[in-house]
Amino acid sequence: MIPPGVPVVSAAAMVAAEQAVFAAGASQIELMERAGTAVAREALRFANQRPVLVLAGPGNNGGDGYVAARLLEEAGLDVTVATMGDAKAGAAAHMRSRWEGRTVALEDAAPRAFLVDGLLGIGKARPFTPDLGDRLRTLVEGAQFVLSIDIPSGFDTDSGDDLGSPVTADRTVALGALKPVHCIGDGLAGCGAVMLADIGIPVESAWHSLARPALARPSARANKYSRGLVVVIEGEMPGAARLSACAAASGAGYVILAGDTASDGQPHAIVRRRVTTPETMTELLDDSRIGAVVVGPGLGRGQNARRMLDLALSSSHALILDGDALSLLGTDAGARLSDRRAPKVLTPHSGEFDRMFGPGGGSKIERTIAGAKESGAHIIHKGGDTVIAAPSGEVILGANGSPWLSTAGTGDVLAGTLATQLAGGALSHLEACEAAVWLHGRAAQLCGPAFHADDLIANLPRAIAECL
Numbered sequence: 001m002i003p004p005g006v007p008v009v010s011a012a013a014m015v016a017a018e019q020a021v022f023a024a025g026a027s028q029i030e031l032m033e034r035a036g037t038a039v040a041r042e043a044l045r046f047a048n049q050r051p052v053l054v055l056a057g058p059g060n061n062g063g064d065g066y067v068a069a070r071l072l073e074e075a076g077l078d079v080t081v082a083t084m085g086d087a088k089a090g091a092a093a094h095m096r097s098r099w100e101g102r103t104v105a106l107e108d109a110a111p112r113a114f115l116v117d118g119l120l121g122i123g124k125a126r127p128f129t130p131d132l133g134d135r136l137r138t139l140v141e142g143a144q145f146v147l148s149i150d151i152p153s154g155f156d157t158d159s160g161d162d163l164g165s166p167v168t169a170d171r172t173v174a175l176g177a178l179k180p181v182h183c184i185g186d187g188l189a190g191c192g193a194v195m196l197a198d199i200g201i202p203v204e205s206a207w208h209s210l211a212r213p214a215l216a217r218p219s220a221r222a223n224k225y226s227r228g229l230v231v232v233i234e235g236e237m238p239g240a241a242r243l244s245a246c247a248a249a250s251g252a253g254y255v256i257l258a259g260d261t262a263s264d265g266q267p268h269a270i271v272r273r274r275v276t277t278p279e280t281m282t283e284l285l286d287d288s289r290i291g292a293v294v295v296g297p298g299l300g301r302g303q304n305a306r307r308m309l310d311l312a313l314s315s316s317h318a319l320i321l322d323g324d325a326l327s328l329l330g331t332d333a334g335a336r337l338s339d340r341r342a343p344k345v346l347t348p349h350s351g352e353f354d355r356m357f358g359p360g361g362g363s364k365i366e367r368t369i370a371g372a373k374e375s376g377a378h379i380i381h382k383g384g385d386t387v388i389a390a391p392s393g394e395v396i397l398g399a400n401g402s403p404w405l406s407t408a409g410t411g412d413v414l415a416g417t418l419a420t421q422l423a424g425g426a427l428s429h430l431e432a433c434e435a436a437v438w439l440h441g442r443a444a445q446l447c448g449p450a451f452h453a454d455d456l457i458a459n460l461p462r463a464i465a466e467c468l
């Protein structure tokens with residue numbers, strides 16, 4: 001769980017925001033006192049009189065730890081501080097000097113039930129030495145509850161990578177703003193539940209965490225076309241496109257499933273159109289009422305699939321490109337899509353993303369932004385840590401789903417859900433992506449464990465109801 005709809009900043013941007021506050025006259029000691037107070041408050045909610053071990057590193061993260069230790073002892077708890085190196089000069093050294101309680105070196109510390117992790121924060125982290133790593137593992141495994149200050153120690157703030165740290169927090173108090181490690185990569189599991197503490201540092205960012213969308217009810221004058229006409233192109237594996245079409249039918253006014261459909265099947269509300277040749281495809285797409293076209297789920301990668309994709313790309317409709325369409329575009333995606341003026345959204349999982357834009361080049365956030373800029377498309381880079389990026393560089397980080405989403409067909413459902421939000425025309429493209437990812441994740445939560453993609457569709461109306 002991460003707080004919804006709040007700014008997310010890189011380590012460098014957080015430091016710049018802090019510097020701006022200092023330049024405006026704030027004192028570093030005051031800020032650290034506020035940070036430590038927020039940590040102590042959170043610790044008091046969960047410590048329940050258990051013995052506390054505060055790990056204090058050499059930087060300002062450790063400084064926050066010393067403040068928390070002092071306040072927890074003043075609150076009557078039994079507190080020991082384990083230090084890793086000497087506190088550097090400045091506020092952290094000041095807070096170290098104000099701590100008068102029991103202190104041991106990290107190497108000599110014994111486990112205690114409630115662990116407060118103030119070893120490393122958003123400064124540049126190096127992997128722990130083997131000895132320190134082993135000691136830390138003993139302390140973490142011996143604790144009943146681990147509360148990390150700002151970030152779990154030994155994780156990279158911007159990529160979310162675990163640098164070999166034994167820390168897995170039950171809860172993390174993010175200071176001032178969320179950072180990428182709270183939302184992506186190994187950090188998702190390493191942080192536990194994340195709470196955000198306002199310590200008086202104003203931050204602005206083009207990156208935000210996912211929030212519940214505000215969706216409108218159909219107006220009194222609404223008709224099936226004004227609520228959005230969605231076309232889904234069927235291919236070699238028709239089940240995938242049918243999942244997209246059924247998902248789109250939750251909210252869209254009119255859904256057409258186009259392909260080699262022999263029978264008209266369930267649900268009857270979805271209109272079947274027999275489209276097997278370039279001519280019939282061209283005829284289908286020659287309809288200005290179409291709000292969005294989904295192409296790719298189960299499309300196949302043969303000659304016919306390629307032809308259908310080319311025709312969809314040359315239309316002027318908003319396109320959702322998923323699955324096989326992304327594989328067919330491959331390394332040509334950037335060049336081919338940047339030439340297309342009409343809106344397009346790509347919904348790759350990591351393998352499809354890498355096939356289009358290459359596997360290297362920074363964090364998942366940076367890579368997704370680069371892909372969006374190169375292709376001129378909005379990108380929903382799927383996974384447990386979904387990253388949505390716009391060509392403008394705006395980002396939404398959407399880790400609200402459920403690990404049970406890792407089952408066949410759920411991506412097809414996302415594509416259809418997105419088509420409905422785009423075709424409705426009420427939302428910007430980024431808002432439509434955010435709404436689709438939220439609804440998809442929420443429907444998964446409502447399903448509970450061990451569901452299949454059809455169950456997800458059945459829960460979309462309940463998710464939508466929460467947004468009205």
Ligand SMILES: NC(=O)C1=CN([C@@H]2O[C@H](COP(=O)(O)OP(=O)(O)OC[C@H]3O[C@@H](n4cnc5c(N)ncnc54)[C@H](O)[C@@H]3O)[C@@H](O)[C@H]2O)[C@@H](O)CC1
Binds near residue numbers: 031032084085149
């Ligand atoms: N700047 C400020 O005034 C504030 C900072 N805050 C705290 O300060 C943190 C950032 O502080 P810093 O920039 O000092 O960074 P850190 O507290 O992350 O400490 C970085 C230090 O740890 C050392 N280090 C890194 N990896 C190591 C390893 N494996 N073994 C031993 N030493 C290692 C580095 O050489 C560096 O000296 C934030 O995360 C937050 O907790 C808060 O107190 C709010 C105010």
Ligand SMILES: [K+]
Binds near residue numbers: 118120148150151153
């Ligand atoms: K920490």
